[in-house]
Amino acid sequence: MSPTTGKIARFTVHDVRFPTNVTGDGTDAMNKECDYSAAMIVVETDTGVKGHGMTFTIGRGNDIVCYAIEQVAQRVVGMDAEAIFADMGKFYDFLVADPQHRWLGPEKGVIQLATAAVSNALWDMYAKTRGKPLWKLIVDFSPEEFVRSTCFRYITDAISPAEALELLRAKEGGKAEREADVRARGYPAYTTSVGWLGYDDEKVERLTKEALAQGFNHFKLKVGADVADDLRRGRLIRRIIDDPANMPPGRVVDPKTVEGKNAGPTGCVLMVDANQVWDVPQAVEYMKQLRPISPWFIEEPTAPDDAVGHAAIRKALKPHGIGVATGEHAHNRMTFKQLLQLDAIDVCQIDSCRVGGIQEILAILLMSAKFGVPVCPHAGGVGLCEYVIHLSLIDYICVSGSMERNVLEFVDHLHEHFLYPVSINKDGRYNVPMDPKGGYSIEMFEKSMSDYAFPNGNYWVATAKGEPFAGAPQAH
Amino acid sequence: MSPTTGKIARFTVHDVRFPTNVTGDGTDAMNKECDYSAAMIVVETDTGVKGHGMTFTIGRGNDIVCYAIEQVAQRVVGMDAEAIFADMGKFYDFLVADPQHRWLGPEKGVIQLATAAVSNALWDMYAKTRGKPLWKLIVDFSPEEFVRSTCFRYITDAISPAEALELLRAKEGGKAEREADVRARGYPAYTTSVGWLGYDDEKVERLTKEALAQGFNHFKLKVGADVADDLRRGRLIRRIIDDPANMPPGRVVDPKTVEGKNAGPTGCVLMVDANQVWDVPQAVEYMKQLRPISPWFIEEPTAPDDAVGHAAIRKALKPHGIGVATGEHAHNRMTFKQLLQLDAIDVCQIDSCRVGGIQEILAILLMSAKFGVPVCPHAGGVGLCEYVIHLSLIDYICVSGSMERNVLEFVDHLHEHFLYPVSINKDGRYNVPMDPKGGYSIEMFEKSMSDYAFPNGNYWVATAKGEPFAGAPQAH
Known part of the structure; x- marks a missing residue:
């Protein structure tokens, strides 16, 4: 006090x-x-x-x-x-x-x-x-304090405070070890900086090679405007990231981090993101055509409120080996609850400031852990990377206990405006924010x-x- | 032109x-x-x-x-x-x-x-x-014009423009007859004026009797703060509306209008409205206790975004003969799509100005008709009654072809501020707005x-x- x-x-x-x-x-x-x-x-x-x-x-x-x-x-x-x-x-x-x-x-x-x-x-x-x-403030909470800081209203049909307490207590034992581990190694990241629609092929190629040199092994491409363009750009990235000759010296990939993600021979993973441009049947038809570039998932295939639609898309794309991710526009814990209850997502992409604060974030982390869905927060923009590293650390240390399958979005924009900016280590992972004055890292x-x-x-x-x-x- | x-x-x-x-x-x-x-x-x-x-x-x-x-x-x-x-x-x-x-x-x-x-x-x-x-502008549209005025984005997995066209064409033949019918008889209404939580029992009793004298036979009570209070107030209303001695002289009730609505011996129907106060398990437990007052439906039992939750509540209350209604806070056609796809509602309660205009309203009317769910728009507040009579007329004349099961909310507030206010006829039904200068009746x-x-x-x-x-x- x-x-x-x-x-x-x-x-x-x-x-x-x-x-x-x-x-x-x-x-x-x-x-x-x-x-x-x-x-x-x-x-x-x-x-x-x-x-x-x-x-x-x-x-x-x-x-x-x-x-x-x-x-x-x-x-x-x-x-x-x-x-x-x-x-x-x-x-x-x-x-x-x-x-x-x-x-x-x-x-x-x-x-x-x-x-x-x-x-x-x-x-x-x-x-x-x-x-x-x-992150450290919350990681040091007792399970009771964690639960008291979580908003459970309207989601107790998916997880009750008592279940949450049980889940958190079961993870108590390993907290110190996980904290030490992530402080030493950093938190896995992926880059969206390579594949914005506004970039031409040369820029995509150059940025992909730079990202490989920085240690990244997950790459995201924006799609949905034109199938032929998407295939061309996807193949361009695949050609670079699947070629052992392009790998930086001494690179090691933990196979657990890319399991089930359609990784290529070098252990690199491609994801694609449509930013809600399709109706449900369109999403399915379009994505079948992108099968040749083997993405891990399609992100935001349709309207972000539509849990039923995402469930239908996921079911239809499963035989094609493509997963579904969404969440950056999901506006509250009730939307995430439904995405999880309907088995609509392979990856839960919370946003740090579209939902109403840490109290909702904790609720979504708890539900995702209960439903066995990895959380890979949305970042980029301005300030989002600064925010989300805290969320992923809380998830890893207290809730899911796993960072193997997770990757945290990283976009290299506008960090210079913040007093406590995020940084990436030589293995392409987020460094853990350690400044005792840094709070939620969002001071500009x-x-x-x-x-x-x-x-x-x-x-x-x-x-x-x-x-x-x-x-x-x-x-x- | x-x-x-x-x-x-x-x-x-x-x-x-x-x-x-x-x-x-x-x-x-x-x-x-x-x-x-x-x-x-x-x-x-x-x-x-x-x-x-x-x-x-x-x-x-x-x-x-x-x-x-x-x-x-x-x-x-x-x-x-x-x-x-x-x-x-x-x-x-x-x-x-x-x-x-x-x-x-x-x-x-x-x-x-x-x-x-x-x-x-x-x-x-x-x-x-x-x-x-x-309403007349739209009723006079060809099916093609109607479809062109509808927003189908993100809902084609529930209804395609081609299906909509087919549905509208099938109703073309009876339009003139239905228009004449509703102009002569008015559109069925229910009153929410009797049962606001802020009213004491005497006021509830007086308003219920007044509403009966005005010709209403559907009554809505606000619930959710206290079970004992709700049962007392519900029984008070039931006692009045189920007593043949309280019926106005010459009153006739078409049995089709109250079929499946837990009507009492006089053909009067009670509905209850919780305005989102409960979680899903709470809603089920609370409503089981209100079974003695036999409501037709519970309105807004939980968070308005939660289609999965409403579906669970509906399933649990079905054996108790209580239905589920929602929609006044459902913010777009994608939410309604899911409520319908998951069989979550018995009654669809669109709001005239929470969704983005007539273009979304038409989409929701079409989906409701396809899924066989009656539309009873939300009204009250200020201006909502003026708006919604237009929507129900479009629904009856062009889309569902039925007004027997439907009732349109009426609250007797603030109509005096409008140039073209709604009015209720002697049978407790909305009069059809006929002023050629009235437009959407919302001019203040x-x-x-x-x-x-x-x-x-x-x-x-x-x-x-x-x-x-x-x-x-x-x-x-």
């Missing part, structure tokens, strides 16, 4: 947008232009303790989310921070229980994105007051927040005038 | 809130305080043709929706109105296709509510330019919009000063 943490006294909200549209980063079959944006909140107590939280959008409308964050955060002002930390599950219930705001969701869309930013800011503050990175440099503040930050003002801006992002 | 309709030139957005919280109207187990509110848009062409649209909220956050409406509507400015009317399905695709706004949903929450307001305003304008109420008096504009309208300014306001709503 830290009696000096104080009461929540004030907050500021920041609409921060990075002009990623100019470089072609982040383009896929659905999202053809995006300026990666953060709807950021900084919460401060009357004793000056701060917490940072954000949610992610891709540009226009980031102000709508900021506007909603103001209203959600207003409800927290005056609350005692330590009283919040003492029961984070109850705090989540409070955040989503405003009857009038609830009507705008419930627990989905703009109001849920706002809830995520506020909830995550409080988790960041909590971790900082304890002098621990967020004040200069970045002000330069890219929309529409009045230095970058946007210069651009509106047609003037160059020093430090603007360059094409990779 | 009306070449003088012109281009969309401008729009105004209005945050209008009615202080229903002071009367206890609209209270249920989830929504304990609500000020019924309209996020209203008035769209105008450069030739002065107007269209009105709104979405409904229950107070705080109505400004967030208005803020989002501004951004969605901005994308329509400059478009030719007749080009929009020529392909309303394509217009819906356009409205939801902005890649950056899409990230905030997709097709759910605040951004979808905003889409609904804008889409409905264009439908209102379309109907007004043709000098027809909206300018005085109402300005008096109740939040926070600067006359009512809210007077209230903030503690002064009385002439014309403020009184408790019923």
Whole structure:
């Protein structure tokens, strides 16, 4: 307990947008232009303790989310921070229980994105007051504290608090060993940086080779605009990643990490991502045609709300050896519950700030473990990599106890704006965040927040005038 | 074609809130305080043709929706109105296709509510330019025009455009007769005005008797806060509505309208509504205890996104003779698709402005007809009754061909603010809106919009000063 943490006294909200549209980063079959944006909140107590939280959008409308964050955060002002930390599950219930705001969701869309930013800011503050990175704060929880921090409302037909407790207790024994292991080796990652739709073949080839040299062995390609293009680009990547001559010296692949993933002769894995462009029957027909490039899974084949549709696609593609992954647009734990109950996914791709904060994340990690589905969080954008390494560490150390089959998305964008950025080790794995002041790793440099503040930050003002801006992002 | 309709030139957005919280109207187990509110848009062409649209909220956050409406509507400015009317399905695709706004949903929450307001305003304008109420505009469509106005994206695994066409063609022959029939007799309604949680027993008794005298024979009670209270209130209503002595003179009940609905000896039906307060196992246990009051269905037993959960509840309650209804919070056609595919509902309760406009409504009507589930739209609030009578007329005349099992919710609130308000005939049925200038019936008096504009309208300014306001709503 830290009696000096104080009461929540004030907050500021920041609409921060990075002009990623100019470089072609982040383009896929659905999202053809995006300026990666953060709807950021900084919460401060009357004793000056701060917490940072954000949610992610891709540009226009980031102000709508900021506007909603103001209203959600207003409800927290005056609350005692330590009283919040003492029961984070109850705090989540409070955040989503405003009857009038609830009507705008419930627990989905703009109001849920706002809830995520506020909830995550409080988790960041909590971790900082304890002098621990967020993952470590939670890993050190007792199973009882973990369960108390989890939102079980509406999911007890899939997992009860008692079952969760049992599951967590069964993993208690190995926690110290797993923590030591992942701190030494890092957490497995995959790269999406090679295959955005906006990139030409030469760029894809160059980036694939660079990623191999960095130690990656999972590669993701955006598909869905044109079968012939997808096959050509997929074969191009396959040719490079399946060729032993392209492997970096001294490379070792643990076969357990690629088991059941259609790995090629070098132990490299290809995934494809359609970003919701298809109807259910279209998804099945299109993906059968991509069988020659043997992807591990198709990500987001159809509407993200459609658990029944994903189940049908998974069943139809099973004979073709292709799995199904989704989750980055699944807006709450009830959607994940249904995806798991209907056997609709091979891989669960939670997003760190589309669902309403750590309290929902813990619920989804617990359900995924119970249903035996590996969790590979969505990342990229801005700030998402910083967030998700914490989630995967919690999953590995406390919940699933496994990181062999898992891989955590990594995209090499915009990390330079964060005080505690993620980094990748020589084996293409995430380093474990260790800074005791780092919290949830989401604190952004004040200069970045002000330069890219929309529409009045230095970058946007210069651009509106047609003037160059020093430090603007360059094409990779 | 009306070449003088012109281009969309401008729009105004209005945050209008009615202080229903002071009367206890609209209270249920989830929504304990609500000020019924309209996020209203008035769209105008450069030739002065107007269209009105709104979405409904229950107070705080109505400004967030208005803020989002501004951004969605901005994308329509400059478009030719007749080009929009020529392909309303394509217009819906356009409205939801902005890649950056899409990230905030997709097709759910605040951004979808905003889409609904804008889409409905264009439908209102379309109907007004043709000098027809909206239902008549659509009823006069050929099956081909109907299908072209429907959004099929992401639902073709449940119904294809070809199947829809076949279904509509099969109903073509009887359209004129059904139109004449409903114009003569009105559309069946039920009342929710009797059983809000905020009302005491005396008020419930008085309102139930009044409703019987008005000709109603379906009654809805809000439940979920306390079993004993619910049983007491349910028995109170049952005692009144099952007693032949309380029936108005000359009353005739068509037995087809109450078949399979647990009707009592007088042909009266009781429904109960929990407004999402339970988890799945809780819902089953609680509802078994309400068996003595024999409700037709339990409405919104759990989270509105949870099709799997609703299916489980329905299966468990079937042996107890209690059905399941939901839909007022189901945010898009994909959620309805799953509810239908999983046999999760006995009654489909679409909301007129939570889903993204008529284009989605038509999709849901078609799917419900194919799956054999009656559609009983959600109404009440402000403006919802005005909207939904149009939807039920379209359903009866063109799609399902049946109004025997259906009943349309009616709540006697706030109709006085509309230029073309709904009305109920002596048999407790909705009159058919016939004004050729009425469009989608959602145009509000300018005085109402300005008096109740939040926070600067006359009512809210007077209230903030503690002064009385002439014309403020009184408790019923």
